[in-house]
Amino acid sequence: MKRFISIMLTIQLCIVSFTANSESINYYVIAKQAMPFQITTSDNQHSGIVSDIIAAIFIDNYTINYHTYPFNRMISKLKSGGEKNWVTYGSPNWGSVQAANLSDHPIYTVSHSILSNINSNFVYQDLNDISDKVFVLLHGFDYPTLQPYIDNGEIQELRVKDYSAAFRILDKMPQDAVFVEMTSRIKYNIKIQSRDLKQFKLQDFSALIPSYPIYLAFDPNMDSALQQFINQQLAVLADKGTLTDIINQYI
Structure with a gap:
């Protein structure tokens, strides 16, 4: 009986595998802003945590069709339906199309940090410490737990297109500007831009962005x-490590 069940499960997996492999996968990639989760090169090579998992x-x-767009355009494409059987990455916290249909198990847990210049005397302990700071944020991304403070004027935001721009602002405005982003993405982009993490102060921001x-x-x-x-x-x-x-x- 056990042998019969094992054979049937194997056949079922083969059928599912055959069905899957007969389809093309349309994989959507965020251009330039999603490293180390999605990394693209000038010659259209793909790597990164999510891309390697795919x-x-x-x-x-299999056939993977890569579709690379700036973040807002990618979301617009997916909201309008996207290509058949598309896949990207998302979270319940992000809402909208990136939360509508998720995998059974998570692939990673993200945390956020607040980055400042090493020459700044800024230390984050509570909301009072950031009331006079300019918050540098990436263009296109939403920060739901920060938005109420932005809306009522407690936080002044400055949107930038990429990490290079964010780091430059911290250099030019060391006492006034802070950069809030995923810890993994901050560290990765500092590394690939040949910057030294010792040039900055990286502080946990999970109290405001869990x-x-x-x-x-x-x-x-x-x-x-x-x-x-x-x-x-x-x-x-996951089971195989x-x-x-x-x-x-990458991290």
Whole structure:
């Protein structure tokens, strides 16, 4: 009886695998702002935590169609339906299309930090410490827990297009500006831009932006067999330690 059940489960997995592999996957990538989760090069090569996970899931007999856009345009594309069976990454905290249909298990837990210039005397303890600071934030991204303070004028925001611009502002306005972003993305971008973390102060900001999990985000109308296959493969990667290995390459 056990042997019969094992055989049937194997056949079922093969059927799901065959169905999945017969489909093309449309993978949506944020241009320039999502490192180390999604990294693109000038010759259109893809890497990063999420991109490597997608590649590992579809390691055999698959077709991945990459669609790379600035963040706002990508969201607009997905809200209008996107390409069939699309996948990207998302979180319940982000809402909208990046939260509508998520993988069974998270792929990473993100935390946020507040970055200031090493020459600044800024120390974050509570909201009173940031009332006179200019908050540098990435253009296009939402920060729901900060928005009420921005709306009522307690926080002055300054939007920038990328990390280089954010670091330059901290250099030019060391006493007045702070940069709020995911800790992993801050550290990665400091590293690839040949900056030294010792040039900055990195302080935990979880009191205002609590840590939360991120997941793979799916087309709400994704083929059910394909979604089952992705979730199964994701579970296998987690059990084998492959997810941890991928993350450790970048963080």
